[in-house]
Amino acid sequence: MAENFERHSDISAADLARLTQEAQAEATPSTAKIIWSEFKADKPAMAALIIIVGFILFVMIGALFINTPKMMETNIMGYFNQPFTADYWLGADSAGRSVAKQLIVGSRNSIGIAIGLTVISSTFGICWGLISGYFNGYIDWGMQRIYDFMMMLPMTMMIIVLVTIIPHYNSVTLTFIFSIFYWEGTSRLIRSRTLAESEKDYVAASKASGTSHWKIIFREIMPNISSLIIVDCTLSFAENIGVETGLSYLGFGLPSQTPSLGTMIANANDPNNITQYWWTWLPAALEIIILCLSISYVGQVLRRAADASQRQGALD
Amino acid sequence: MSLIEIKDLKVHYPIRSGFWNRVTDSVRAVDGVSFNIEAGETYGLVGESGSGKSTTGKSVVGLEKVTSGSIMYKGLDITKAENRRKLDYNHDVQMIFQDSLSSLNPRKRIEDIIAEPLRNFEHLNKDDEKLRVLQLLNIVGLDADALYKYPHQFSGGQRQRIGVARAVATNPKLIIADEPVSALDLSVQAQVLNFMKKIQREFGISYLFISHDLGVVRHMCNNIAIMNRGRLVEIGTRDDIYNHPLHIYTKRLLAAIPETDVNAREAHRASRLAVEAVYREQQSKYYDEHGEAYPLVQVTPTHAVALPQNVAQQLARQEGEVQA
Known part of the structure; x- marks a missing residue:
């Protein structure tokens, strides 16, 4: 069998190293290189990436040096302290707690929840959509009925009820509760593309080459819908920051002793705070706007890198 | 004994309608087709669009669910999935697709595309596998620098030759060629067909050559079956x-x-x-x-x-x- 190929081709083992080298010289650049050159071609996106990475690193590391219980203690001397003073860089709220410190710890909590929620719900939603769309038939039917049932549940109300029932919850349990309800949109989106993708000839070719179903789903089809997955993940990350923030704002998110971007924006519930004590809520609101905008910029670059016809980078 | 014996093959697709979505009728894409393919020959299957020739071809590779009938290979009926697994059927029977672009995964490099059947059936070590891929590229007349490129970087004729290389990779006994050249212009058609003939001579492969182009079939095939509305209307030598x-x-x-x-x-x-x-x-x-x-x-x-x-x-x- 192997001899058969040796006989009819003038390539032998001796040429292997040389030919590999030749091929590598002509190789198409790797995905990581393409993404990097896309970032270099788009300055605002590069700035957005630096903002996101820098900010996340800053709050993650910064929060380690802050003693949260002590920070959250009421300090009557700091009642609505003005910002830009030595003790309170960004002022203090009605309990005299430093807004700057709360912002750091709160960002850590909110971003942590958003990342956790995006990872869990997107992974689950992508797997659900891929499997449902690929196998089709009865499996698809069953999985879609479960999906329909989950869609039917009133999400916000269910979360509020769950949060009320569970006695001691923290950011980890909250992430899991959110994850139960946030995979559906992703799964339906992925399923529709998978349905179209699994009809294509390369899937038939893989089946004819003896590749297993799971390998076809995750190694053949998934890379082909990766641009959709990337865009969906970045958008849902931006959205998920809002999920926690929204619920905390309503008072059903994190407990009031755990600072988060939502509890800080909730300061704006009070008309007095809106007009006079703007420093209690404005930094958190600005932070969310800047973060979400930056994330969508980065998402656009990733999408362009995944789609050769939209690229702006110098590499071909 | 023939390499493959197809007996009374039927592929029907149900038509559902009405309130209860019940099966009311069926599209008889393939309706009682029987023929044999001998080792080393090229068998032509000719017919107009929609006559069921591609469906027949896909059934022979095992990509289509067969309604009834049998396809015998090495004494086993390969319309059943467990028999296909038992025989490592797709090691011996491979397929060349009509659309060379969509049949190559756009996200995979040529090396991974051609090595796919090798990885599933032969489990070679890394160097042997790369060597085999290089030899295959050489056999279909492509340079080694194609190895790490993507399918969209090649012309239609080159892509079809990559498809041929993938089909030949495991040295199969039968290749189903589903209109392999109908999407190519005439000069490139001749090029790909000659490569296919050369490979047939060198490796002793049988082809089931599906086409609507009788000129091409005359160039390629010894035996020909004419298909119309899901049935064979004429079988004979060239x-x-x-x-x-x-x-x-x-x-x-x-x-x-x-x-x-x-x-x-x-x-x-x-x-x-x-x-x-x-x-x-x-x-x-x-x-x-x-x-x-x-x-x-x-x-x-x-x-x-x-x-x-x-x-x-x-x-x-x-x-x-x-x-x-």
Whole structure:
């Protein structure tokens, strides 16, 4: 069998190293290189990436040096302290707690929840959509009925009820509760593309080459819908920051002793705070706007890198 | 014994309708097809679009769910998935697709595409695998620098040759070529077909060559089956089909081959019109009351046609053939 190929081709083992080298010289650049050159071609996106990475690193590391219980203690001397003073860089709220410190710890909590929620719900939603769309038939039917049932549940109300029932919850349990309800949109989106993708000839070719179903789903089809997955993940990350923030704002998110971007924006519930004590809520609101905008910029670059016809980078 | 024996193959797709979404009828894409493929030969399967030839081909590779009938390979019926697994069936039977672009995964490098069947069936070590891929590229006339490129960086003819390389990778016994050149221009068609013939000589592969282009089929095939509306209407050797066609459908297909002889243009046109006139007038003679083809009857040892016995014999006499 192997001899058969040796006989009819003038390539032998001796040429292997040389030919590999030749091929590598002509190789198409790797995905990581393409993404990097896309970032270099788009300055605002590069700035957005630096903002996101820098900010996340800053709050993650910064929060380690802050003693949260002590920070959250009421300090009557700091009642609505003005910002830009030595003790309170960004002022203090009605309990005299430093807004700057709360912002750091709160960002850590909110971003942590958003990342956790995006990872869990997107992974689950992508797997659900891929499997449902690929196998089709009865499996698809069953999985879609479960999906329909989950869609039917009133999400916000269910979360509020769950949060009320569970006695001691923290950011980890909250992430899991959110994850139960946030995979559906992703799964339906992925399923529709998978349905179209699994009809294509390369899937038939893989089946004819003896590749297993799971390998076809995750190694053949998934890379082909990766641009959709990337865009969906970045958008849902931006959205998920809002999920926690929204619920905390309503008072059903994190407990009031755990600072988060939502509890800080909730300061704006009070008309007095809106007009006079703007420093209690404005930094958190600005932070969310800047973060979400930056994330969508980065998402656009990733999408362009995944789609050769939209690229702006110098590499071909 | 033949390499593959297809017996009474049927592929029907259900049509659902009504309030309860019940199966009310079926599309008979393939309706009782039987033929054998011998080792080392090229078997042509010809017919118009929608005649069921691709479905037949896909059933033979195991990509289509078969309604009834059997496909025997090494004494086992490979329409059942467990028999395909037991035999490592796709190690021996591979496929070349019509659309070279969509049949290559756009996100995979050429090395990974060609190595896919090798990884599933042969489990070579890394260097041997790369060497085999390089040899395959060399056999289909591509350079080694194709190794780490993506499918969209190649021309249509090159891509089809990559598809051929992938199909040949495990040294199979049969390759289903589903209109492998119909998407290519004429010069590239010849190039790919010659590569396929060269590979057949060197590796002793059989082809099931599916096409609607009788000119290409004549160049490639020893035995030919003509398919129409899900059934075979005529089976024979190349000589039987091209020089002594009996069924009106075969005659129409042959009349449709374009001729480049400008001086005889009027004569060709007249002969085409004559065939068409016969088809219009005598349709009832060639098809049964439901408009379907009759069962095949043997006219000579190699030649069979789907006509009632008496009509077939009468036509065969007219053609001056020896009776079976």
